[in-house]
Amino acid sequence: MKKYMLSSLSALALTAVAAHAETVNILMEAVPDTTYIQQLLPEFEEATGIDVNLEVVNYAEMHTKLVPQLVSNSGSYSAIVVDFYWVGEFFKAGWMQPLDDRIAADGFDTSVYVPAMMDLVGQVEGTTYMLPFYNYAMGLLYRTDLLEDEANKTAYMDAFGTELKKPETWDEYLQQVKFFTKDGSYGVVNQGLRPDPIAMEWSNYLFAKGGEFIDDGWHATFNSPEGVAALEDYITNLNDYGPVGAASFSFDEAFNVFSQGQAYSYITYNFFRAAVDDASGSAIVGKGEIMGVPGQTPEEGGSLNGAWGWAIPKSSPNPDAAWEFLKWVESPEIAKKRALLGGSATRLDVFDDAEVIAKYPQTTALKELLLGSHNFPTFTYTPQFVEVLGRELSLAVSGEKSAQEALDAAAAEFDELAIKDGRQE
Numbered sequence: 482m483k484k485y486m487l488s489s490l491s492a493l494a495l496t497a498v499a500a501h502a503e504t505v506n507i508l509m510e511a512v513p514d515t516t517y518i519q520q521l522l523p524e525f526e527e528a529t530g531i532d533v534n535l536e537v538v539n540y541a542e543m544h545t546k547l548v549p550q551l552v553s554n555s556g557s558y559s560a561i562v563v564d565f566y567w568v569g570e571f572f573k574a575g576w577m578q579p580l581d582d583r584i585a586a587d588g589f590d591t592s593v594y595v596p597a598m599m600d601l602v603g604q605v606e607g608t609t610y611m612l613p614f615y616n617y618a619m620g621l622l623y624r625t626d627l628l629e630d631e632a633n634k635t636a637y638m639d640a641f642g643t644e645l646k647k648p649e650t651w652d653e654y655l656q657q658v659k660f661f662t663k664d665g666s667y668g669v670v671n672q673g674l675r676p677d678p679i680a681m682e683w684s685n686y687l688f689a690k691g692g693e694f695i696d697d698g699w700h701a702t703f704n705s706p707e708g709v710a711a712l713e714d715y716i717t718n719l720n721d722y723g724p725v726g727a728a729s730f731s732f733d734e735a736f737n738v739f740s741q742g743q744a745y746s747y748i749t750y751n752f753f754r755a756a757v758d759d760a761s762g763s764a765i766v767g768k769g770e771i772m773g774v775p776g777q778t779p780e781e782g783g784s785l786n787g788a789w790g791w792a793i794p795k796s797s798p799n800p801d802a803a804w805e806f807l808k809w810v811e812s813p814e815i816a817k818k819r820a821l822l823g824g825s826a827t828r829l830d831v832f833d834d835a836e837v838i839a840k841y842p843q844t845t846a847l848k849e850l851l852l853g854s855h856n857f858p859t860f861t862y863t864p865q866f867v868e869v870l871g872r873e874l875s876l877a878v879s880g881e882k883s884a885q886e887a888l889d890a891a892a893a894e895f896d897e898l899a900i901k902d903g904r905q906e
Contacts, residue, residue: 503531503532503799503802504531504532504533504534504559505531505532505533505534505559505560505799505802505803505805505806506534506536506557506558506559507533507534507535507536507558507559507560507561507562507806508536508538508543508546508547508558508561508562509535509536509537509538509562510537510538510539510540510543510562510789511537511538511539511540512615513752513823513824514614514615514819514824514825515535515537517818517819517822517823517824518535518810518819519535520822521815521818521819522535524815525806525809525810528809529805529809531802531805531806533806540564543564544567547561550794550796551571551574551576551794551795551796552574552576552796553796554796555796555798556794556796556797556798557798558794558796558797559793559797559798559799559800559802559803559806560791560792560793560794560797560803560806560807561791561792561793561794562614562789562790562791562792563577563602563611563789563790563791563792564789565601565602565786565787565788565789565790565856565857565859565863566859566863566864566867567863567864568601568602568605568611568790568859568863569859569860569861569862569863569902570861570862570863570864571610571792572605572606572610573861573902575795576794576795576796577610577611577792577793577794577795578610578792578793578794578795578797578800579608579609579610580609580610580611580612580792580793580804580807581608581609583804584609587808589808589811591603591609591612593813593828593829593830594612594613594827594828594829595613595616595827595828595829595832595848595851595852596852597786597851597852597854597855597856598613598616598786598788598827598851599613600856601613601786601787601788601790601856601859602614602788602789602790603790610790610792611790611791611792612790612791612807612811613788613789613790613791613827613828614788614789614790614791614811614827615788615789615824615825615826615827616751616786616787616788616825616826616827616851617750617751617752617787617788617789617825618750618751618784618785618786618787618788618850618851618854619681619682619684619685619748619749619750619751619774619784619785619787620748620749620750620751620754620771620772620773620774620784620846620847620850621648621654621746621747621748621771621772621773621774621775621784622739622746622747622748622749622753622754622757622769622770622771623647623648623745623746623769623770623771623772624742624745624746624765624768624769625768625769625770626765626768627661627745628645628646628647633645636660637657637660640660641656641660645657645660647772648775649775649779650775650776650777650778650779651689651690651774651775651776651777651783653775654689654746654775655714655718657745657746658718658722658745658746659722661745661746662721662722666742666743666744666745667722667723667724667738667743667744667745668718668722668723668744668745668746669718669719669722669723669744669745669746669747669748670723670724670727670730670735670738670739670743670744670746670747671715671718671719671723671727671728671730671735671747671748672727672730672731672732672734672735672749673719673727673728673729673730673875673878674728674729674730674731675871675872675874675875676867676868676869676870676871676872676875677867677871678730678731678732678871679871679874679875679878680867680870680871680874681785681787681857682715682748682749683711683712683715683870683874684785684855684857685748685774685783685784685785686711686712686714686715686783687703687707687708687711687783688774688776688782688783688784688785688855689711689774689775689776689777689783690707690708690710690711690714690777690783691707691776691777691781692705692707692708692711693855694857694858694895695858695895695899698905698906699858699860699899699904699905700896700899700905701891701892701893701895701896701899702892703888703891703892703895704885704888704889704891704892708888709884709885709888712874712877712884712887712888713884715874715878716877716878716884719878720878723744724738724743724744728875728878728879732749732750732753735747735749736749736753736756739765739769740756740757740762740763740764740765740769741763741764741765742764742765742768748774750787751771751825751847751850752825754769754770754771754843754847755823755841757769757770770843770846771843771846771847771850772846772849772850773846773849773850773853773854776853781853782849782850782852782853782854782855783855784850784851784853784854784855785854785855785857786851786854786855786856786857787857788827791807791810791811793807811828813828813830813831816828816830816831817831817834817836817837820834820837820841820844821836821837821840823841826844826847829848832844832845832847832848832851833848858895860898860899860902860904861902862898862899862901862902865898866894866895866898869891869894869895869898870891870895872891873887873888873890873891874887874891
């Protein structure tokens with residue numbers, strides 16, 4: 482009887498433990514950074530006893546799956562990842578929990594994040610709603626072997642009277658694009674597909690020309706002379722110095738042209754840098770590097786920022802467990818481990834880590850890229866604006882509108898959206 486009672490008590494104890502065990506459910510995109518977290522999850526589960534279930538889907542499915550859970554009083558997702566496209570919408574709808582009290586109570590240091598990251602997927606109107614997860618800022622991929630070739634150096638000096646080297650300004654880069662369009666090779670390959678690929682890529686041209694999307698009062702300014710010149714540069718590069726069909730390329734098709742050695746340069750998401758040295762899909766291993774998109778002077782940068790952030794939704798069934806996971810996944814130790822696996826960092830201490838730099842020498846260039854990056858307008862209607870901008874840029878590329886006409890039309894619709902969102906007086 483005593484043995485039976487002890488056995489029964491043990492069973493009850495195990496049942497009680499099981500009843501109190503928590504599961505953190507998170508919807509995530511099928512990208513490499515998600516895979517790296519999956520590899521490290523056993524460490525969190527062993528340390529906390531909290532199970533983590535990652536539901537991994539393609540980007541196109543995420544918003545549709547998230548919204549019904551976010552509007553519910555009690556959703557099924559404990560934590561969420563938020564693309565910068567959605568930050569304004571999620572904030573306006575009140576779907577994210579403020580994190581400042583939790584950050585203060587646990588002494589979690591947010592000062593280590595790249596400032597542009599915190600501005601994009603961290604704080605909104607002075608309150609912290611997210612912890613930056615991974616960055617997908619854009620940069621300039623270029624062929625180092627072409628710059629170092631002695632024949633190219635001589636020909637460039639003869640043509641322009643200057644040294645052939647990594648471009649320091651936007652005008653110098655455009656000159657190189659023209660120079661390297663020869664002998665069946667292209668100076669550049671663009672991702673001209675509408676709406677998102679062309680809108681994101683052209684944003685770098687805008688910033689490189691010294692333009693901005695909006696002024697302090699949220700009035701559109703991207704149809705300025707700088708914006709028009711940026712679009713004219715884009716049209717010239719795509720039509721005159723790139724491959725036929727680039728107007729319909731997404732980033733994968735464009736990268737394939739670059740990685741097969743057919744183009745000198747490509748402005749794209751920084752995570753493609755690692756793919757340059759992947760021999761299974763690249764013919765230019767060891768011959769490509771990344772830098773921030775050059776601006777009007779060597780001190781200026783033209784790169785577009787991009788990032789995802791971790792958040793706890795108001796509808797989270799277990800926000801305390803979700804915060805335990807966020808603290809762990811964004812801790813210095815785990816952030817470094819993710820970076821060593823190949824993840825896209827957002828913390829300055831990770832970018833400065835000697836072990837990370839030793840394994841990935843491009844880390845220093847990526848840090849500089851991020852520190853000089855510019856943010857896209859984030860408000861309730863960011864996705865709608867991307868549709869508008871992509872449509873008008875494509876009409877300019879095809880010659881159906883002039884650069885000025887296309888940008889004026891996009892600016893007018895942007896202002897309507899900004900007024901609707903209460904951004905303009």
